Amino acid sequence: MKYYLAIILTAILTENFVLSKFLGICPFLGVSKKLNTAAGMSLAVIFVMAMATAVTYPINKYLLEKNGLEYLQTIVFILVIAALVQLVEIILKKYIPSLYSALGIYLPLITTNCAVLGVVLLNVEKRAADPAFGFGASMFNSIGAGCGFMLAMVMFAGVRSKLESNDIPKFLQGLPITLIAASLVSVSFLGFGGIVDNIFG
Amino acid sequence: MNPILLAVIIVSAIGLIAGLGLAIASKVMAVPVDEKAEKIRECLPGANCGACGFSGCDGYAEALSKGETTNTALCNPGGKDAAKAIAEITGLAAGEVIPKTAVVLCQGNKHNAEDKLIYSGIKSCAMASQVFGGPKACIYGCVGFGDCVKACPFDAISLCDGIARINPAKCHSCGVCINTCPKGIIKMLPVTEVKAAVLCNNHEKGAVTRKQCKAGCIGCMKCVKTCEVGAVSINNFCAEVDYEKCIGCGQCHEACPVKSIDILDMTHFMEYRSE
Numbered sequence: 001m002k003y004y005l006a007i008i009l010t011a012i013l014t015e016n017f018v019l020s021k022f023l024g025i026c027p028f029l030g031v032s033k034k035l036n037t038a039a040g041m042s043l044a045v046i047f048v049m050a051m052a053t054a055v056t057y058p059i060n061k062y063l064l065e066k067n068g069l070e071y072l073q074t075i076v077f078i079l080v081i082a083a084l085v086q087l088v089e090i091i092l093k094k095y096i097p098s099l100y101s102a103l104g105i106y107l108p109l110i111t112t113n114c115a116v117l118g119v120v121l122l123n124v125e126k127r128a129a130d131p132a133f134g135f136g137a138s139m140f141n142s143i144g145a146g147c148g149f150m151l152a153m154v155m156f157a158g159v160r161s162k163l164e165s166n167d168i169p170k171f172l173q174g175l176p177i178t179l180i181a182a183s184l185v186s187v188s189f190l191g192f193g194g195i196v197d198n199i200f201g
Numbered sequence: 202m203n204p205i206l207l208a209v210i211i212v213s214a215i216g217l218i219a220g221l222g223l224a225i226a227s228k229v230m231a232v233p234v235d236e237k238a239e240k241i242r243e244c245l246p247g248a249n250c251g252a253c254g255f256s257g258c259d260g261y262a263e264a265l266s267k268g269e270t271t272n273t274a275l276c277n278p279g280g281k282d283a284a285k286a287i288a289e290i291t292g293l294a295a296g297e298v299i300p301k302t303a304v305v306l307c308q309g310n311k312h313n314a315e316d317k318l319i320y321s322g323i324k325s326c327a328m329a330s331q332v333f334g335g336p337k338a339c340i341y342g343c344v345g346f347g348d349c350v351k352a353c354p355f356d357a358i359s360l361c362d363g364i365a366r367i368n369p370a371k372c373h374s375c376g377v378c379i380n381t382c383p384k385g386i387i388k389m390l391p392v393t394e395v396k397a398a399v400l401c402n403n404h405e406k407g408a409v410t411r412k413q414c415k416a417g418c419i420g421c422m423k424c425v426k427t428c429e430v431g432a433v434s435i436n437n438f439c440a441e442v443d444y445e446k447c448i449g450c451g452q453c454h455e456a457c458p459v460k461s462i463d464i465l466d467m468t469h470f471m472e473y474r475s476e
Contacts (some may be wrong), residue, residue, distance in 0.1 A: 048450050059215075076215055083219030089225055094230040129268050 002165030004133075006142045008201040011144025018152040020189055023078060029178060031106070038157040039150070044106040046146030049119050051088060052081045053142040056120045057135055070124075077120050087110040114125050119145045131190040154184060237290065244286035246278055250355050250375030252277040252363035265291055274298045278355075278373035298304055300474070301390045302369040302467060303378050305349075305384050308400045308416035309342035310362035330383045338413040341402040343386060349378035370473035392467045394472075395449035397442050399431070399460040405438045418461040424453035433462070 015021060018028045024045070029043045055156055057075050089107045094102040100178055122145075123138040133141075159181050168177050242262040249257035253275035254265055263349060264270045265287060273287040276326025281298050288295035320329050320336035326344040334340030343364040350358045350365060357371035367378070369392055379387045386402050399418060403410045407419030420438035432446035433453055440453075440462055451464045 010327070022219045063211060067207055069202070069211065072212060074207055076212060079212070079216055079219060083223055086223055090230050093232050157297070164324070165328075169208075 002200055004137065006196055007137055007140045008144035008147070008200075011141050011194045012148040012151060013189070014194070014196055015151055016144050016148040016189055016192075018149055019186040021118065022186075024113055024149060026150075027109065027113065027115075028156065029175075031109075031184070032153050032156045032160055035086070035154065035157045035161070039108045039152040040145070042150030044154045045089075045110055045113070045115065045149050045185045046143060048081075048085055048088075048116055049142040050109055050139065051084055052077075052116055053121050053123060053138050055084055056080055057123070057138050060124055073121060073124060074117070077117060081116060081120070106146040114147060115145070121145065127193040152185070156182065159185060183197070218476045235263065235266055238262045240290050241265050241287055242419050244283050245276055246283065248278050248373065250278060250354055250373070250377055252375040252377075260456055264277070265293075267348040272296055277301065277374050297418060299451075300373040300471065301391045302372040302390045302470070303366045303374060303376070303387050304365050304366055304369075304390050304398065304443060304465065305343055305387050306398065306402060307341075307343040307364055308461065309337060309414045310364045312362065313415040313417075314339055314342060314363075327383045335384075339403050339405075339410075339417060341384060341386070342417075344384065344416065348381050348383070349387065354378050368469040369467045388429060390465060391444075392471055395427045395464060395466045395468065396444055397451070397453050397462055398465045399442055399462050401439060404439050406438055410438070414461055416461050419459060421458060423456040423458065424462050427452045427456040454471070 011017075018025065027041055027045075032038045032118055059076065059080060061062045064072055064076065070108060085107055089100070094108075119142050123133075126141065127133045127138070158180065163177060163181060172180070202449045203334060212292055224441070238259075240263075242258055245258040245262060247258050249259075253261045255261040255275075259279065261270075261275065265273070271293050273291065273293050274284045276283045276287075277298070280300060284295050284298050287293070293406065315338040316336055317338040318336055320332060322328060322332065324346045326335075326346045326348040329335050329344050329346055330340075335344045345360060345363040345365065347360050347365060349359070349367075349375045350360060354375065354377060355371055355373050355374070357368045358365050359368070360366070363389075365378075367387075374389055376389065379385075379389065384402070390396065390398060394439040401414075401416065401418040403414065405417075407421065410419050418439045420435050420440070422435055424433045424440050429447045429450065430448055431451065432448075434441050434443070442453075442462070449464055449466075453462045454460065454464050
């Protein structure tokens with residue numbers, strides 16, 4: 001239990017995908033203008049990350065590693081994740097229209113997002129370093145990474161809404177001030193370095 | 202087995218399975234699309250302004266196709282053309298759309314209106330009007346920070362001498378500015394008809410108004426007396442025009458000592474609109 005908790009906290013705080021690994025910056029800057037779109041996008045990311053890990057883990061373990069084809073991981077994962085998200089979209093549209101209208105527009109956006117591909121490749125990398133990092137740990141790591149993405153998005157949506165009502169010099173208006181704010185939020189996450197190791201020993 | 206061949210086989214097999222799975226899924230779980238709504242949606246301008254009273258162009262198209270509304274003339278930005286196109290698709294009667302434009306009913310620009318305080322806060326009408334009713338002495342008039350300028354989806358509003366002005370040629374009469382203005386001084390007026398309009402909302406007594414703004418209505422009743430059709434009335438020290446009765450003769454404008462009542466002839470903007 002402690003092991004899984006440490007994995008989740010590491011994924012959210014110290015190894016935050018957006019703020020420490022700089023993956024998924026495109027949606028981070030593009031969809032963080034309003035709180036509700038930021039939350040919707042993040043929910044879709046959590047969902048897709050969990051699904052992608054659940055599907056790619058067995059493919060990697062029983063198909064690629066058995067045949068010594070680890071170098072195909074990236075291309076196979078892209079293929080599988082893209083097809084999977086399309087399939088999920090079709091299923092949601094048919095059976096859960098309310099969830100589809102909430103997540104629908106974000107799902108195609110994240111089919112081949114680097115954060116989603118990053119989390120499955122990172123799981124493979126972690127398993128190579130630590131054989132105990134199995135299916136359960138991979139799932140927890142993915143969900144944690146998604147939650148970390150959500151934390152960054154929701155926090156940054158708050159920062160941006162504050163930026164809206166400030167008197168910003170003309171040459172900094174728009175994207176420049178957003179990037180500066182993003183870098184400050186990112187630096188603040190450095191403060192979490194080592195916190196998980198110290199809590200869980 | 203040859204490792205290259207194996208890699209090719211595995212990747213193409215995964216691709217094939219995924220492709221087939223998607224093809225089957227999209228056939229089996231296809232959601233029937235409302236073709237009528239799609240067609241109606243194509244006739245609408247797609248500004249999603251909400252002037253029709255539905256959640257957006259999609260909402261209006263769906264309501265029309267499902268028969269929830271039979272009014273084809275609700276789309277102001279689309280105007281006559283949209284109403285005609287919708288009527289053809291749905292078989293309903295084409296409603297008459299009177300082309301309208303939003304007008305800012307205030308002349309309190311920096312030459313006319315007096316200031317009562319120096320405001321240095323957030324440059325937004327909604328914020329500024331929280332502080333003693335805004336920086337201008339008149340609490341009824343245009344604040345002039347341009348909340349409507351930012352809100353206008355068609356770029357039809359600009360700030361001119363410190364107050365908002367709407368270009369009737371660009372206005373699509375969606376009404377977004379009307380809902381944005383914290384003072385509620387933007388109104389929708391017909392473009393094709395020449396009518397009198399009171400360009401003031403000041404409800405203070407004449408002497409007070411006079412000190413606040415040079416172009417403010419002082420409630421002197423001259424317009425009421427000169428109007429031959431009885432279209433003008435004074436309500437709470439500010440003139441009002443009944444557009445049903447007004448014939449646009451211009452006598453009230455002649456009589457008005459402060460020229461706060463004006464004849465708006467916007468008919469020539471119509472030719473720019475159709476382009």
